[in-house]
Amino acid sequence: MKKRRITSLAAVGAAAALVLAGCAGGEDDAPVDVADDVQLEGSSTFDAIQERGSIVIGVKEDQPGLGYLDAATGERSGFDVDIARWMAAELGFEEDQIEYSAIPSANREQELVNGNIDMYVGTYSITDDRKEQIDFAGPYAITGQGLLVGADNDSIQSDSDLSADVTVCSATGSTPIQNIRENYDAEPVEYDTYSQCIAQLEDGSVDAVTTDELILLGYAAQSPDTLQIVGEPFSEELYGIGIPQGDDAFRDFLNDALENGGDTWTEIWDNNLGATGIEGEQPAVDRY
Secondary structure (H helix, E strand, O other): OOOOEEEEEEEEOOEEEEEEEOOOOOOOOOOOOHHHOOOOOOOHHHHHHHHHOOEEEEEOOEEOOOEEEOOOOOOEEOHHHHHHHHHHHHOOOOHHHEEEEEOOHHHHHHHHHOOOOOEEOOOOEOOOOHHHOEEEEEEEEEEOEEEEEEOOOOOOOOHHHOOOOOEEEEEOOOHHHHHHHHHOOOEEEEEOOHHHHHHHHHOOOOOEEEEEHHHHHHHHHHOOOOEEEEOOOOOOEEEEEEEEOOOHHHHHHHHHHHHOOHHHHHHHHHHHHHHHOOOOOOOOOOOO
16 A cells, blocks of 8 residues: 655645645656555445545634634645545545535534545544444544633633633533533533634633633634633543444554554644644554
8 A cells, every 4th residue: 555645835824734745656756546546445435435536524624723724715724634634645535636524513423424524534532422423543632621711811710610600612512512511510602613602702702612722722822812721621532533433444544544654643743733832742543
């Protein structure tokens, strides 16, 4: 099986945009039909991708540094997006053969179950409940639940301050909002996207936004004069690549790519999240 390389081309905001280039194709490095270049037997997901001639990947597009779509340029950037590009390349697909689909958190499992997407790469925490409907490759990143508040808020310093008179916003269907609902007295507020929560925080409609700290870092970096992260992470979240349930061959292929691509993983982390000051460390693949 031929490996693909990724090349950093340019920064989009704080993150570098990565594009995929085939490694082979003759002496002039001409493009090859890479979809036929990968041998992956026993995977119904890959068979469907090959027949279609493109791969459909669910992503986020409102999370700076992780999964972001620049409306002005149409450029996608972020750590998760580049992980998706890397996996697509390993499967034999170039950038122009990737179809991205922005899906709200609450709809991710159903989109995979319905066969509308081939994989989902977008701050997708691996949980036992989700594994009842889908499977995961990975994990490819570890983070923890954090809190984002206004820069002038001195009453919320950690999750211990989430009392009954505090409103906390997060995405519908996310593990952070479930954690708030089940384990804290604060009033949960839900929207389809985190950017909607950010808007509610900035106009004073909610007191805090909670989700994985890596996501919050991107928003805080965009608005350092008005937003701040407080306290320490109060959960552990393992990000995985969501795939259709029961396709063990597909999952094993992606896990092999992650496991054997440490240098690529580090390059993607450094290009997208290195400026946050958090040192990235690739987690071990879980062969459940």
